[in-house]
Amino acid sequence: MIAIISDIHGNLEALKTVLGDIEERKIETIYCLGDIIGYGPDPAECLDLVAERAKMSLAGNHDHAVFYEPVNFNPPAERAAFWTRLRLDEEEDEHRRNQRWRFLGGLNPREAEGDFLFVHGSPRKPINEYLFPDDVYTAPQKLLANFDRMECLTCFCGHTHVPGVFVDDPYFETPDEMGDSQRYAIGDEKIIVNVGSVGQPRDRDPRAAYVILHEDEVEFIRVSYNIDVTANKIRENSQLDDFLGARLYEGK
């Protein structure tokens, strides 16, 4: 079993809760699909935890933005990226500071492993392209072009913060549509699995999301965490927009 997490966005409280859930299930292998930082109040602590616990980690657009520069970010996201950079630079322990920057700069945009492809955004544009559920109706060609780019059957991504499975009809199936098991069989058809977001869910469910990869299916998991802790830290941070905390309660 492998736990696949993504889009933590500096939300330490959500990350710790998810890591605890993973540990309770005795899952030892963790992959992270990027956006460890950006938006949230605890970027350094989240980087340390992911670096320590995840066997594989990818670069997301926010990780990329902090290390290089923000591209097409809205003002609150850009401000958060610059504050995150400052926070990492302010670390007094030189070894830790360098370690974090090296880890961030060393993240790859995609990893292929056996019959799986792992990206943050999409198969053809692994860092920045969004695959939205609505694309099924409004941009089916975009989805089909991405399925064409896949040489394997199963791709895992994050980025939109909306968990579910794309099939090449195209169609997007939400975990709720999968019934009580919240599981989807893999290996029969080409699918793109969005694992959702640990630290900033946007499917109107505020609980932290991640996915467990079993032998022949994926399982969508939700866990409640103490949102107040993160939202309060955001409120106390003058460089992080209050709405970044408020949105956590609504899951959007």
Ligand code: ZN
């Ligand atoms: Zn993200």
